[in-house]
Amino acid sequence: MEDNVQIRIAKVREKLNKSQDDFGTALGVTKSTISLLETQKREPSERLLRDICREFNVNEDWLRTGAGGEENMFISDDIQYFQNVGKLGQEKNEFKKFYLNMMMGLPDEYWDYIYKEFKKFEDKKEE
Incomplete structure (x- = not known):
């Protein structure tokens, strides 16, 4: 076949x-x-x-x-990331654009805090 x-x-x-x-x-x-x-x-x-x-x-x-x-068969995580970033340029939701652009300007030490907070949401979702 x-x-x-x-x-x-x-x-x-x-x-x-x-x-x-x-x-x-x-x-x-x-x-x-x-x-x-x-x-x-x-x-x-x-x-x-x-x-x-x-x-x-x-x-x-x-x-x-x-x-x-x-x-x-599947696209790699790196390619998925770049595709998602590329979609941002076509995004109609201005808040999403604003939020992501703001996040990219944050100092590295803020990222650890944000990561921990997001993990809390994920942990609650799994309960």
């Missing part, structure tokens, strides 16, 4: 350990749509390919072509 985009979509879903239903829900499509893709009875739309990459941090080049093999 030739490795194509539909097979790579199935590999992403399996690597994430998601059911077809959960995978489809995260993408705003039905379980049936995912099943039809994985059985190669339907071609994915451009939007769906972009949504898979965005939602699950999948390397778009790998998803479309298989370039780099399965170890190239």
Whole structure:
């Protein structure tokens, strides 16, 4: 069986350990749509390919072509960081821009304090 985009979509879903239903829900499509893709009875739309990459941090080049093999399936944390920073330029929420720009201007000693405070929120969320 030739490795194509539909097979790579199935590999992403399996690597994430998601059911077809959960995978489809995260993408705003039905379980049936995912099943039809994985059985190669339907071609994915451009939007769906972009949504898979965005939602699950999948390397778009790998998803479309298989370039780099399965170890190239997901984008690295460094690339994710740069993509998120790049999104800031397109952000419509002025508070987010203001907040992030303000944070970048803080002295290093403030970062330790902020980190500890954010960890409190994360710890409470896990309780």
